[in-house]
Structure formats: structure tokens, C-alpha cells
Amino acid sequence: MHAWAARVSRDWPPFQVERRGGWRFGVADGVTKRANSALVEDLDADVAEVTAFYRERGLTPCAQVWPGQESVDGRLAEHGYETVEPSLVLSRDLGERPDGPGSTRITDHPTREWVEPFAGADPSRAEGVVRILGGVTAAYGVHESGDGRGCAVLNGDSVAICAMVTASEARGRGVAKTVLWDLLARAHEEGARNAYLCVVAGNGPALGLYRGAGFAEVCRYHNRVLTR
Structure with missing residues (x-):
């Protein structure tokens, strides 16, 4: 799992976590994508596992894609998963x-x-x-x-x-x-002694606020969501 993915999930934790098929699945009754998405633990993980897991629970199938997971990103796209809310991780020293x-x-x-x-x-x-x-x-x-x-x-x-x-x-x-x-x-x-936050890349006002407070980009990720 990507280090930032683990850190973000630790600080915004799902209600339940299940690991199987190379994925780490989070469930929080649909409250926020961040707590209701699959994180990659194995780059060979089967996308069908994500679809089945969330549909069994009446939730929209969603996976986070972080740097180094481009192969998984391609397979998600092939299965009809669309890119949603490209986001930035910003950090600053305290x-x-x-x-x-x-x-x-x-x-x-x-x-x-x-x-x-x-x-x-x-x-x-x-x-x-x-x-x-x-x-x-x-x-x-x-x-x-x-x-x-x-x-x-x-x-x-x-x-x-x-x-x-x-x-x-x-x-x-x-x-x-x-x-x-x-x-x-x-x-x-x-x-x-270190602060970070996640912000949607297209949120100009928020980016202005955070950069003005000394935050700088350290990573990027996006969600892949199956909407059909």
C-alpha cells in the first residue's frame, strides 16, 4: 500500500476494514469516498473484487489510485471505472x-x-x-x-x-x-511537528488558503468510481 494512502486512511478511518484479493476495503456506510474505497495492496489485484465487494453492500464501487499504481489504474479504466476528484496531499512543517x-x-x-x-x-x-x-x-x-x-x-x-x-x-x-x-x-x-491535508485539485479557493498557510504539494491521488 502506498505510504500516504495508509496515513490518510489512518486519520480518516472506515468503520470496517476487510482485506482480500490484494485489496484493503474500507466501509463507512457511504459517508465520504475516502472511507468507502479500496486501497491497493497488490499491483496484480483483480478489479472484479472491488466491484463485487461494494455492490454486495449496496455501495458505489470505488478505488483510490496513488503513484506507482498505474497498472491498476489502467485495469480499473478497462472495467468502466471513471476518474473522480483528482486530489492533492499538501504538507508543511510545524x-x-x-x-x-x-x-x-x-x-x-x-x-x-x-x-x-x-x-x-x-x-x-x-x-x-x-x-x-x-x-x-x-x-x-x-x-x-x-x-x-x-x-x-x-x-x-x-x-x-x-x-x-x-x-x-x-x-x-x-x-x-x-x-x-x-x-x-x-x-x-x-x-x-508536521501537518498535512487532502484537497480536491480543482478547488482553487481552498488551495489558495492552504498554500498561503505554508502547505506544499507532496503527493497526488485520484478515485476511480464505477457509476454504471
Whole structure:
């Protein structure tokens, strides 16, 4: 398995994991592709295993493709799997404590304010995200205005930034930037010395935010999804 694939899955864990046929299958009741996809453990793995596994569970067959897995990518394409959401892994050093503005309320559990941005659109998704994050150690941040939130998954000297959401009417006001810097500051206090995050390659505003905060690309991956 690709090292970054293992690290990302560790910090955004499925509810269940099963290994067979050269694949590592994740299941999280359909909540996010990242937690409901197959990771390559053997470059000779049979694509039919992915199709059968997820269809047996009523989920859309999905596989992540990372660098060095081009042969698997070709076979997925031959089986009708389409490329979805090419993504970047961005990372930055946390040797020094970031100077966060301190305008983010940070807790060690998801508060009602933290959950609301998900729950308004899809309560079941909100429950799923909370359950995923319940499998890791995390810090949950909500901007003092209530218009933005994010999460820092803490694992030793590493922190993964995830679940960043800003209310549409508050975008462009520095809300996300504040939450990001405050979460990085808290992570440093908890011992993190390296931070990373995943972002869809076409999300220009998010890329601008993260690059402005010192994050740089370290890897790329994409999903292959069977939609027919």
C-alpha cells in the first residue's frame, strides 16, 4: 500500500476494514469516498473484487489510485471505472508554533455548533462524520462567529487537517484562515511537528488558503468510481 494512502486512511478511518484479493476495503456506510474505497495492496489485484465487494453492500464501487499504481489504474479504466476528484496531499512543517489569532473555540469533542454545518444538509452524513472522527484523537474548532469550523486529527508528531467548512455568506472574510491557524497552533501544543491535508485539485479557493498557510504539494491521488 502506498505510504500516504495508509496515513490518510489512518486519520480518516472506515468503520470496517476487510482485506482480500490484494485489496484493503474500507466501509463507512457511504459517508465520504475516502472511507468507502479500496486501497491497493497488490499491483496484480483483480478489479472484479472491488466491484463485487461494494455492490454486495449496496455501495458505489470505488478505488483510490496513488503513484506507482498505474497498472491498476489502467485495469480499473478497462472495467468502466471513471476518474473522480483528482486530489492533492499538501504538507508543511510545524517546527515552530504557528501564530494563530485565537478566535476559534477548540474542544476535544464535536459540539452542536461543530456538527450543524453538516447536519443542516444531511443529518445522516453528520452522524457518519462524527462516527469516523470518533475513531481518532481530534481537536474540533468553531470560529467565534459560528460561520466556520474544522478539525485537527492528532497522531503523535503528525496532524491532519480535515472537515473544513465555511458558511457561504462568510466566505472571503478570513474565517477559514483563522480556524486553520488556530487548529495548527493547538496541534503544535499537542506535540505535532508536521501537518498535512487532502484537497480536491480543482478547488482553487481552498488551495489558495492552504498554500498561503505554508502547505506544499507532496503527493497526488485520484478515485476511480464505477457509476454504471
